Amino acid sequence: MNDDYFSKLDEQLSALTSAGAHLDRRARWRPIDRAARRTVAALGLVVLLAALLMIEFPGSASGSAQRATAQTSQMVQTASGSGPIAAPAARGQLT
Amino acid sequence: MAHPRDHARWPDAELLAGIAARDPQAFSTFYRRHLRLVLATLARETGDREVAADLAAEVFASVMVAAPRYQARQDTARPWLLGISRNVLGHSRRRGRVDDRARRRIGVQALALGDSDLERVDAALDEGRLEVSDLVQALPALERSALVARIVDERPYAEIAAQFQCSETAVRKRVSRGLARLRAQLGES
Numbered sequence: 001m002n003d004d005y006f007s008k009l010d011e012q013l014s015a016l017t018s019a020g021a022h023l024d025r026r027a028r029w030r031p032i033d034r035a036a037r038r039t040v041a042a043l044g045l046v047v048l049l050a051a052l053l054m055i056e057f058p059g060s061a062s063g064s065a066q067r068a069t070a071q072t073s074q075m076v077q078t079a080s081g082s083g084p085i086a087a088p089a090a091r092g093q094l095t
Numbered sequence: 096m097a098h099p100r101d102h103a104r105w106p107d108a109e110l111l112a113g114i115a116a117r118d119p120q121a122f123s124t125f126y127r128r129h130l131r132l133v134l135a136t137l138a139r140e141t142g143d144r145e146v147a148a149d150l151a152a153e154v155f156a157s158v159m160v161a162a163p164r165y166q167a168r169q170d171t172a173r174p175w176l177l178g179i180s181r182n183v184l185g186h187s188r189r190r191g192r193v194d195d196r197a198r199r200r201i202g203v204q205a206l207a208l209g210d211s212d213l214e215r216v217d218a219a220l221d222e223g224r225l226e227v228s229d230l231v232q233a234l235p236a237l238e239r240s241a242l243v244a245r246i247v248d249e250r251p252y253a254e255i256a257a258q259f260q261c262s263e264t265a266v267r268k269r270v271s272r273g274l275a276r277l278r279a280q281l282g283e284s
Contacts, residue, residue: 004211004212005207009206016202017114021159
């Protein structure tokens with residue numbers, strides 16, 4: 001066995017190769033990391049879309065849409081129950 | 096893959112695949128095959144034998160780290176290896192000290208250099224020069240003459256053109272082709 005610099009370097013690096021010191025230890029976790037990151041990104045996207053929808057249609061949130069529709073129907077029925085609504089007189093026409 | 100005992104016959108790509116698969120013999124074979132080239136290149140670039148030896152250790156540690164990502168494009172890994180050498184050298188120059196990131200990452204212990212080691216760097220440098228000399232001798236005659244006249248003797252293109260009774264452009268082309276051929280044969284293309 002030689003004890004010069006280059007032989008020792010050869011021995012040391014060969015031993016480290018055998019021990020796998022040069023391999024990326026995080027590599028085995030990389031697919032799981034990737035799946036977790038994708039899940040978080042998908043959830044974030046869903047939350048963002050929901051937030052955008054709530055901002056765009058505030059009345060549709062928490063069931064108030066049904067209440068708003070019901071109120072509108074009631075107003076229409078009340079108006080039709082009091083007889084036909086008189087058409088406004090045309091401009092310049094005497095009634 | 097070749098038989099494990101025949102590591103010396105393995106092409107570089109298989110040795111690097113072996114390094115990625117934790118085969119110490121594959122590393123040792125690759126190291127012994129290319130140490131001289133790396134040492135000669137680094138000694139020529141730095142002009143310092145100790146620095147060249149230190150850098151060579153970092154280059155081979157980097158080879159270990161990079162081996163799993165190696166993609167063979169040629170029969171030899173010399174261009175890839177010289178690319179790693181240039182990167183290590185460039186990083187060391189920018190930082191003003193010899194790069195040791197790969198060695199720290201894999202846990203290489205510092206080694207002491209002796210006089211015989213420095214002589215080995217000198218020998219690698221001389222052998223590298225001889226190799227270049229052989230390659231120059233193997234060039235086509237016109238390219239060799241133009242290359243020697245221009246690069247070694249440092250004569251102006253006009254003078255060389257007058258001697259060879261051709262245009263300066265022709266001389267420039269011969270020099271350029273000769274250099275390209277040398278680079279390709281040295282694996283530096």
